[in-house]
Amino acid sequence: MKEAIYKNSSFTIEILYHLGMYENSIHFIFDHESKKCALVDPAWEADLFINRVKDKGYDLTDIWLTHWHGDHINAVDEVADKTGAIITAGINELPYLSLNNEIRTVKDNEIITLGKTQAKIINTPGHTAGGICFALDGHLIAGDTLFVFGAGHCAMPGGSANEFFHSMQKLRQLPDEMILHCGHDYGSTTRTTMGEQKSGNPFLMIDDEDDFVRYRNGIHDVSRAYPMQAMNKNEVYAFL
Numbered sequence: 001m002k003e004a005i006y007k008n009s010s011f012t013i014e015i016l017y018h019l020g021m022y023e024n025s026i027h028f029i030f031d032h033e034s035k036k037c038a039l040v041d042p043a044w045e046a047d048l049f050i051n052r053v054k055d056k057g058y059d060l061t062d063i064w065l066t067h068w069h070g071d072h073i074n075a076v077d078e079v080a081d082k083t084g085a086i087i088t089a090g091i092n093e094l095p096y097l098s099l100n101n102e103i104r105t106v107k108d109n110e111i112i113t114l115g116k117t118q119a120k121i122i123n124t125p126g127h128t129a130g131g132i133c134f135a136l137d138g139h140l141i142a143g144d145t146l147f148v149f150g151a152g153h154c155a156m157p158g159g160s161a162n163e164f165f166h167s168m169q170k171l172r173q174l175p176d177e178m179i180l181h182c183g184h185d186y187g188s189t190t191r192t193t194m195g196e197q198k199s200g201n202p203f204l205m206i207d208d209e210d211d212f213v214r215y216r217n218g219i220h221d222v223s224r225a226y227p228m229q230a231m232n233k234n235e236v237y238a239f240l
């Protein structure tokens with residue numbers, strides 16, 4: 001299994017890639033001091049996750065959800081039932097989430113904590129109505145809002161390419177050195193920064209909302225293939 005580890009002073013992010021039939025990327029956040037772990041979008045392999053956290057001597061106390069799609073949440077109830085972990089999701093995603101366990105909702109710009117580790121909630125509707133990104137110190141966990149040189153679709157209930165455009169404008173404000181973590185490994189690399197994405201990901205490069213909507217709902221899917229490569233601005237605008 002493909003894995004990656006990113007160490008920060010107070011936390012470590014570990015990623016397992018290509019899980020399940022939709023090849024999801026699963027993110028573990030380990031807070032060093034409290035020995036608490038948050039699991040982002042647990043799907044497909046509940047026991048694998050639970051045992052991995054236990055084997056490291058950590059407690060799986062939190063489940064953070066980027067959005068409601070089944071390939072991101074189909075192990076949430078099992079993990080919560082077996083660990084007692086608290087589930088956190090964006091408040092606008094609540095109508096779309098059907099889980100047996102209680103859900104703690106969060107709002108835009110709210111700060112949540114895992115021991116000494118903090119994550120800021122960024123509402124990024126568009127892929128879904130209430131999708132959120134988690135901004136940690138130097139790292140963005142984006143679910144399906146951004147992929148490496150790509151982005152999620154807006155085709156399922158709650159999706160909106162217009163809202164997605166405005167979410168992208170928010171993400172363009174993030175620091176260039178911030179490392180991006182995505183819900184699927186669809187790009188030419190897994191290791192990338194927001195700076196590389198701002199200058200190579202068409203979803204962050206289109207300035208006009210109508211152009212963006214046409215690109216998202218038509219042009220993108222018929223003109224680009226996996227693994228997604230960086231594009232320059234001339235190449236992007238030649239499509240529009």
Ligand SMILES: [Fe+2]
Nearest residue numbers: 067069144152
């Ligand atoms: Fe999704």
